[in-house]
Amino acid sequence: MYLDQLQQQLADLTNCGDPVFAQAADNIQQIVEAAKAGQLPPAELKEILLDQQRQLSIIDEMSQLSLKEQLNTVLTGLIKIISAV
């Protein structure tokens, strides 16, 4: 896998239509460009890219939690309705 190919995939993701992932892809593109320009040493670039993965994991966990919370709100509402009948 070459850097050019990976950057093309990032460019494709930037136009994917999902604002969260498009923004994330754009951020990563800028970080890679900064590293290519010598503004970020490889060790720092690696750590920053790992952070992007950690952020994806946080988004994933919080999305699941948010869905559970929505379901809990519905359940609470249903329980209240059933109790009132």
Added chain:
Amino acid sequence: MRKLLLLAIVALLPGCALYDAYMLTGFDPNEYLIITQIRTDAGLYKKQCNNHLLASTNAVAISNKTDLFQNYNEQIPHNENGIKASKSLNEIAQGLANAYIDPKSEPSALFCKLKYNSIENSAVVIQHVVGKRPR
């Protein structure tokens, strides 16, 4: 009739999802306060990355706070998603602190700013979900 309909809706939901959702904890003001502090600190510290001495102190301070957030989440029952998210957030901050603690490393201001961006963005995501919990 309405009672039967409601029971049917509940019966259609998968058991695990139902249990997980029902056992969720409500709004926790301490949890919300800590994640709000992390977000606010990250926004402030990001502006001080050009001052190496200050940046070094700030890095340790924010990593202590994310450590506190992870430890706080760790023992809350039925909180697997929160535990994993707080662990990832802490890893981001510890990476920043370690870079300043390591005598062989001299973190760049750009690295410092990108780290705080990651911390701030992650804290916003967590704060959004924690803040929406039923009160």
